[in-house]
Amino acid sequence: MNGLNHMLEIKNLYARIAEIEVINDLNLTIKEGEIAAIMGPNGSGKSTLSYILAGRENYEVKSGNILYNGQSILEMDVAERAILGIFLAFQYPVEIPGVAMMEFLKTAMNAQRKARGELELKIPEFLKHVKAVAAKLEMDISMLKRPLNVGFSGGEKKRAEILQMTLLEPKLCVLDETDSGLDVDALKIVADGVNALRAADRSFLVITHYQRLLDYIVPDTVHVLYKGRIVKSGDKSLALYLEQNGYTDIIGEVT
Amino acid sequence: MIAGQKTILTQAEAKIIDNFAVLKGEMAQRGLLLEAARKAAMDSFCKNGFPSKQMESWHYTDMRTKLIHIASCNNTKADRLLAFPLLPNNIVLGLINGQAVVSPEMKWKKEMLCATPLDKLLTNSQAELPQDFADDNVIAQINTAFVSNGWKLDILENVSLDKIIELQNIQNGGQSHVRFPVTVGKNANVTIIERQSGNNEDSFISSVSNLDTAEGSQVLWIIIRERGLMSSELNQFNAQLGKNVVLKLYVIHTGSHFLRQEINVNLNGIGADFQLREINLLSGKTHTDTTMVVRHLAENTTSKEIIRNVAMDRACGVFQGIIQVVKEAKKTDAHMVCNSLILSDKAEFYTKPQLEIFAEDVSCGHGATVSEIDHDQLFYLMARGIPEVKARAILVEAFFRELIEELDKEKLRKVLWRLLDECLQAHI
Numbered sequence: 194m195n196g197l198n199h200m201l202e203i204k205n206l207y208a209r210i211a212e213i214e215v216i217n218d219l220n221l222t223i224k225e226g227e228i229a230a231i232m233g234p235n236g237s238g239k240s241t242l243s244y245i246l247a248g249r250e251n252y253e254v255k256s257g258n259i260l261y262n263g264q265s266i267l268e269m270d271v272a273e274r275a276i277l278g279i280f281l282a283f284q285y286p287v288e289i290p291g292v293a294m295m296e297f298l299k300t301a302m303n304a305q306r307k308a309r310g311e312l313e314l315k316i317p318e319f320l321k322h323v324k325a326v327a328a329k330l331e332m333d334i335s336m337l338k339r340p341l342n343v344g345f346s347g348g349e350k351k352r353a354e355i356l357q358m359t360l361l362e363p364k365l366c367v368l369d370e371t372d373s374g375l376d377v378d379a380l381k382i383v384a385d386g387v388n389a390l391r392a393a394d395r396s397f398l399v400i401t402h403y404q405r406l407l408d409y410i411v412p413d414t415v416h417v418l419y420k421g422r423i424v425k426s427g428d429k430s431l432a433l434y435l436e437q438n439g440y441t442d443i444i445g446e447v448t
Numbered sequence: 449m450i451a452g453q454k455t456i457l458t459q460a461e462a463k464i465i466d467n468f469a470v471l472k473g474e475m476a477q478r479g480l481l482l483e484a485a486r487k488a489a490m491d492s493f494c495k496n497g498f499p500s501k502q503m504e505s506w507h508y509t510d511m512r513t514k515l516i517h518i519a520s521c522n523n524t525k526a527d528r529l530l531a532f533p534l535l536p537n538n539i540v541l542g543l544i545n546g547q548a549v550v551s552p553e554m555k556w557k558k559e560m561l562c563a564t565p566l567d568k569l570l571t572n573s574q575a576e577l578p579q580d581f582a583d584d585n586v587i588a589q590i591n592t593a594f595v596s597n598g599w600k601l602d603i604l605e606n607v608s609l610d611k612i613i614e615l616q617n618i619q620n621g622g623q624s625h626v627r628f629p630v631t632v633g634k635n636a637n638v639t640i641i642e643r644q645s646g647n648n649e650d651s652f653i654s655s656v657s658n659l660d661t662a663e664g665s666q667v668l669w670i671i672i673r674e675r676g677l678m679s680s681e682l683n684q685f686n687a688q689l690g691k692n693v694v695l696k697l698y699v700i701h702t703g704s705h706f707l708r709q710e711i712n713v714n715l716n717g718i719g720a721d722f723q724l725r726e727i728n729l730l731s732g733k734t735h736t737d738t739t740m741v742v743r744h745l746a747e748n749t750t751s752k753e754i755i756r757n758v759a760m761d762r763a764c765g766v767f768q769g770i771i772q773v774v775k776e777a778k779k780t781d782a783h784m785v786c787n788s789l790i791l792s793d794k795a796e797f798y799t800k801p802q803l804e805i806f807a808e809d810v811s812c813g814h815g816a817t818v819s820e821i822d823h824d825q826l827f828y829l830m831a832r833g834i835p836e837v838k839a840r841a842i843l844v845e846a847f848f849r850e851l852i853e854e855l856d857k858e859k860l861r862k863v864l865w866r867l868l869d870e871c872l873q874a875h876i
C-alpha cells in the first residue's frame with residue numbers, strides 16, 4: 194500500500210542541545226502511506242527526534258538534512274512546518290490556562306487554512322465537525338469547554354491530541370509515546386482514532402517505548418534508536434522480538 | 449520660594465510653582481476656605497517639592513527624574529467633542545481639557561442621581577477640599593492647589609441605576625486638575641466608568657476621586673486609561689466603605705508617558721468587601737506606578753486584589769501594595785497577588801507587596817511572580833500552525849483573561865477586550 198515517494202528523509206543528521214550531542218548520524222526514510230515505529234530505551238533520543246522534526250528552538254542541527262517531500266525544512270520555524278502538514282502529538286501536552294479549547298482549535302484550523310489560501314471555517318460547520326470527532330474518540334463534550342488541556346487526565350490529554358490531529362488533517366504524524374499513561378481501553382480508542390486516519394498519502398512516525406501500542410497501530414517498519422542513531426531496522430516482527438528479549442542484545446551488537 | 453528649601457528645584461517643580469503664581473488670579477477663588485486650602489496645598493508642595501526616593505512610598509518612582517517636563521497650563525481651545533460612550537446607554541458626564549461638558553440629550557432621573565459640575569461648587573465654597581497634606585501626598589497637594597473642575601455625584605438611597613455613569617476626562621494637550629467626589633446612598637447599586645483619555649500632545653493631569661459609600665451599597669468602578677505618549681497623570685482613588693458595602697474596582701491601563709495611580713481604600717464597616725482587578729499594558733518608555741493601601745478597620749471585612757502587568761518595549765512598571773489590618777479587624781480575609789509578564793529585554797517591573805497585621809484570627813496572604821512567555825506553551829501553539837506573533841498574543845491575553853471574564857457584564861467585557869487587543873496588536 195505504500196507509495197514510492199519518500200515523504201520524510203533524514204540524512205546523516207547530527208544535532209545537539211546545550212552542547213550535548215543527542216542525534217548522531219541518524220538516517221531514516223519514511224514513504225508516503227507508511228507507518229514507521231521508532232523504539233528504543235530511555236534516553237536514546239526518541240523525544241529529541243520528535244522535537245527536531247517539529248522545529249523546536251534550542252535543538253541545533255549541526256549537519257545533515259531533513260527533507261519533507263524532497264524539500265529541506267531545516268530553515269522553517271515550528272508554525273511553518275505545521276502548516277506544511279507535519280503534526281507532533283506530544284508526549285506531555287502542556288496546559289494553557291486562559292486559552293479556551295474551542296477557541297484554540299478554531300484559531301489553529303483557520304491559521305492553517307489561511308496559509309493554504311482557503312476560506313475561514315464557518316462556525317456552525319466547525320462546531321458540528323469538532324463534536325463529531327470528539328464523540329468518536331469518546332471524549333466528554335464538557336472537555337471542549339475547558340481551557341486547553343487544563344485539568345485533563347493523562348488519557349484525556351492524549352485523546353485531545355488525536356482530536357487535534359484529526360481536525361488538522363496533517364500529512365506526517367509524529368506520535369511521541371502516545372501510549373504512555375493510557376490504560377488498555379483508552380489505548381484502543383486512541384489507536385482507533387489513529388487508524389481511522391491511515392491513508393495512502395499520510396505517513397506516521399510512531400515513537401514508543403513498548404510494543405503494546407503496536408498491537409493496535411500495526412507498523413510497516415520498526416527501527417531501533419540508540420545513542421542518537423538507528424541501530425537496527427526491520428518489520429513488525431522486530432517489535433515482537435524486542436518485547437521478548439529486551440534491547441540488551443541488539444544494543445550489545447552495536448557497542 | 450520658601451526658606452528652608454533643601455535641594456535645587458527641578459525644572460518641573462519650578463514650573464508648577466510658577467503656574468500657581470500665574471493662575472492665582474484666574475482660578476476659582478471665592479471663599480476663604482478654598483483660598484486657604486489652595487495656599488496650604490501649595491505651601492506643602494513648596495516645602496517638599498516632588499517626593500524623594502527616600503520616602504518609602506516613592507522609592508521606585510523618582511518624580512524628580514521621571515517627570516522632567518510639565519505641559520503648559522494654557523489650555524488651548526480643544527474640540528469640545530465628547531468621545532462616543534463605551535456603551536450606547538451610558539450617562540456621559542464629560543470634562544474636556546478641564547471644562548465640564550454634557551450633551552444636551554443626556555437625561556437621567558433627578559431622584560436617582562445628582563450630578564453637578566465641580567466648578568459651580570468651587571465658586572460657592574461648596575466643594576470640600578483637604579486642608580492637611582502629608583509630605584508624600586504630592587497628588588493631593590497639586591490637585592488641591594490647582595483644582596478647577598470635576599463632577600460631584602450623589603447616588604441616592606436605595607437607587608439601583610441600570611445605566612452606567614461614564615465620567616470622561618479628556619485631555620488633549622495642556623493641563624487640568626479635576627476631582628470626582630461621589631457619594632453612594634444606603635443600599636444603592638451603581639456602576640461608574642472613569643475614562644481617562646487623550647491624544648499624543650504634551651499633557652499634565654491630576655485627577656482625584658473620593659468615593660463615600662453608605663451601608664449596604666454596591667459599587668462597580670472601572671478606571672479605563674488610554675492616554676497618549678506624552679501624557680503625565682497623577683491619579684488618586686480614595687474610597688470609604690461602610691457596613692456590608694461591596695466595592696469592585698477595575699483598573700485597565702494602556703499608554704501614558706508617566707502615571708502614578710494611587711488606590712486608598714478604607715474598609716470602615718463590618719462586613720465590607722473590596723475587590724481590585726488591575727491590568728497594566730505597559731509599552732514604549734512609560735513609567736507606570738500603582739501604589740495601593742488597603743486598610744481593614746472593622747471585623748469580618750474581606751478584600752482581594754489581583755494585579756496583572758505586561759511590560760513591553762522599554763516600559764518600567766511598579767506595584768507597591770500594602771494591606772493593613774488593625775487590632776479590631778478580627779476575622780479579616782485579605783489576599784493580594786501581583787503577576788508580571790516581561791516581554792522585552794529592556795522592560796522591567798518592580799513589585800513590593802506588604803502585609804501589616806495587628807489583629808488575631810485573620811487569613812491574609814500575598815504573592816508575586818515575574819515571568820516571561822512560557823516557551824513550552826509557545827512551542828505547543830506554534831506546533832499547531834499558529835504563527836509566532838499570534839501565538840504570543842494568545843498567551844499574553846491568556847495571562848489576564850480571567851480578570852476580564854470575571855466581569856458579569858458581557859457588553860462591557862467586549863469593550864475591554866477590544867481595547868486591550870488594539871494595544872497588544874500595536875506592541876507585541
